[in-house]
Amino acid sequence: MVKICCIGAGYVGGPTMAVIAIKCPAIEVVVVDISKPRIDAWNSDTLPIYEPGLDEVVKACRGKNLFFSTDVEKHVAEADIIFVSVNTPTKTRGLGAGKAADLTYWESAARMIADVSKSDKIVVEKSTVPVKTAEAIEKILTHNSKGINYQILSNPEFLAEGTAIDDLFKPDRVLIGGRETPEGRKAVQALKEVYAHWVPEENIITTNLWSAELSKLAANAFLAQRISSVNAMSALCEATGADVYEVSYAIGKDSRIGPKFLNASVGFGGSCFQKDILNLVYICECNGLPEVANYWKQVIKINDYQKSRFVNRVVSSMFNTVSGKKVAVLGFAFKKDTGDTRETPAIDVCNGLLGDKAQVSIYDPQVTGEQIQRDLAMSKFDWDHPMHLQPTSPTAVKQVSVVWDAYEATKGAHAVCILTEWEEFKKLDYQKIFDNMQKPAFVFDGRNVVDAEKLREIGFIVYSIGKPLDAWLKDMPAVA
Ligand code: NAI
Incomplete structure (x- = not known):
């Protein structure tokens, strides 16, 4: 049985893993988090986030092949594929403050993976990260590898809050970036097989790592730019009488x-x-x-x-x-x-x-x-x-x-x-x-x-x- 562990039980980690669990009954999915209240809520009748359709999906597979736990190290050690879906807020202090992504949570997750792993792992960037983060993560993992082989993939998430479950059931596309080496291609294929349980093959795009990382930032920039464009137009409409x-x-x-x-x-x-x-x-x-x-x-x-x-x-x-x-x-x-x-x-x-x-x-x-x-x-x-x-x-x-x-x-x-x-x-x-x-x-x-x-x-x-x-x-x- 393939084992998946997702680090970070937030707006992305929770719903994405619940959908993987419901679509892939033969895969064991464990979502881990350092926040006990969050994990307790995922294990309760009142989930920590409100998302239409989420309750039904979680309740259908929780306790069967979907689990929520604070025992981060144990489940990371046991997993074949590790998704990292921790928060990546804007840095508020120091170099790049006000703009750069704060990768503190990511780095500590990567160091913990290196510490506890005893078998080869595919590590998947689910969080939105700056271009070239995979390279930094790769360095942390390989410099602490104890002979273990790590493959880093970028698999950015495109769900929108409010429609997360629909978006995950029927994604416009799933994007997987990996190294262009035989091992890299094998890892991409392994992740592709997970999504292929419910996503048509033509909707699964594979690219190099940097294209995948940048595509997520580019997609959000284009979407936000559209809103700002129409909002800029709205000011002109009010001034001119256009609607x-x-x-x-x-x-x-x-x-x-x-x-x-x-x-x-x-x-x-x-x-x-x-x-x-x-x-x-x-x-x-x-x-x-x-x-x-x-x-x-x-x-x-x-x-x-x-x-x-x-x-x-x-x-x-x-x-x-x-x-x-x-x-x-x-x-x-x-x-x-x-x-x-x-x-x-x-x-x-x-x-x-x-x-x-x-x-x-x-x-x-x-x-x-x-x-x-x-x-x-x-x-x-x-x-x-x-x-x-x-x-x-x-x-x-x-x-x-x-x-x-x-x-x-x-x-x-x-x-x-x-x-x-x-x-x-x-x-x-x-x-x-x-x-x-x-x-x-x-x-x-x-x-x-x-x-x-x-x-x-x-x-x-x-x-x-x-x-x-x-x-x-x-x-x-x-x-x-
Ligand atoms: P979130 O803040 O809801 O969840 C992140 C979780 O990670 C928290 O529960 C936190 O306790 C946990 N965490 C942090 N460090 C940890 C560690 N070392 N070990 C275990 N758990 C740890 O964040 P959200 O909204 O789920 O976002 C996660 C990433 O996904 C971000 O990079 C975000 O940009 C990206 N994203 C978010 C979307 C959204 O709609 N919220 C959509 C697409 C991508």
């Missing part, structure tokens, strides 16, 4: 552009896009390509601009002050169908409103109050000036309440900001919400989920990103 929906639809009909990922919004979030672009920027700079670095940096700058433009719109529409006014925030997760708040635009928007002394009342169906308070209390990391942390004042956090119902959040509020595209926000009784709000009542729709015309008929002043502005909003001072 970003109509523009997106029209350009998306061009088969060279395609219709996906063209929704204007308050900005992208999630743990990956910003971190991976910063990493790409750093790699470009290190390779003497400042023009290329600046090109990609602009994608993040537009994202920051979009978030501050949204806050400015809220404040300027409400007579240039939100001080003491209750503002309801609907949605805190970085996208629907996940409870993940890493780099969510809601953090920057809420901090912007708090900075103007608003009373913010937040509702999200999947994010706990403790998580929201923790996110808002955290110092904002200034990626361009890593030495200047911008602290949120403790009093600001006191201006925040977290409630478990959209109607409670909006009761007595002057404005509603929709920051996550949860389906339930489309179906709320907006007449009831309007009746219980201060007047004039505003809706600032950061995800374009509501029917703005219907809300205007009720009496709301509505701002939808990239759409022609209400007369009220047009009369207010211009937003920079």
Whole structure:
């Protein structure tokens, strides 16, 4: 029986291994992590992450050929294939701070593999890593090898949170990079055989190691760039009276552009896009390509601009002050169908409103109050000036309440900001919400989920990103 061990039971390690287990009943899969609470949660009825369809998959194979354990060394020692899916955040200190990937967790995992291994191993990079990480890992392993043969593969993960299980069941492609040696090709083939249990052969791409590593960074950079492009266009639409929906639809009909990922919004979030672009920027700079670095940096700058433009719109529409006014925030997760708040635009928007002394009342169906308070209390990391942390004042956090119902959040509020595209926000009784709000009542729709015309008929002043502005909003001072 082939044995797989995955180091890191997070958003990637948990779902990917659960899907391998369900699709390959003859393979034993053990997911290990240094975090006991995380492993306990994977072994409980309440999984540590929310992902549609995940519960069913885990429950179908947990205890049969899928296991979660904190006994990292034992399972690494026993495995034939070791996936490493640990976190690779942006470095916050030292050389490359604010841009480079922090490979501390990766390096410690590699050293531990070298320490405990007694048989040959295929080590698979599942985490998103800088180009040439495989070479560094290879060095750590071979310099401590005790005669053991290691093959390093790059197998970046392309799942998106919120649709992880569907993405894993039917991936657009699986990418495997390996050394172009007989041993390297054999290792690639071994991993290919795992995926071939359910992925059509033509969807499994094999490349050299560096192409696979760079493809993941490139894919995230291209995806984020599309969002920043349409968001940049949304600002121009508001200034000119064009409608970003109509523009997106029209350009998306061009088969060279395609219709996906063209929704204007308050900005992208999630743990990956910003971190991976910063990493790409750093790699470009290190390779003497400042023009290329600046090109990609602009994608993040537009994202920051979009978030501050949204806050400015809220404040300027409400007579240039939100001080003491209750503002309801609907949605805190970085996208629907996940409870993940890493780099969510809601953090920057809420901090912007708090900075103007608003009373913010937040509702999200999947994010706990403790998580929201923790996110808002955290110092904002200034990626361009890593030495200047911008602290949120403790009093600001006191201006925040977290409630478990959209109607409670909006009761007595002057404005509603929709920051996550949860389906339930489309179906709320907006007449009831309007009746219980201060007047004039505003809706600032950061995800374009509501029917703005219907809300205007009720009496709301509505701002939808990239759409022609209400007369009220047009009369207010211009937003920079
Ligand atoms: P995560 O933070 O949810 O999970 C990482 C886990 O690794 C944590 O539970 C941590 O305790 C564990 N860990 C760290 N060092 C360890 C060690 N030495 N031994 C055992 N466990 C250790 O991270 P997530 O979101 O799963 O991301 C993992 C990697 O996958 C990152 O490189 C990320 O860029 C990449 N990725 C993430 C995607 C996402 O949607 N979250 C999508 C595609 C790639």
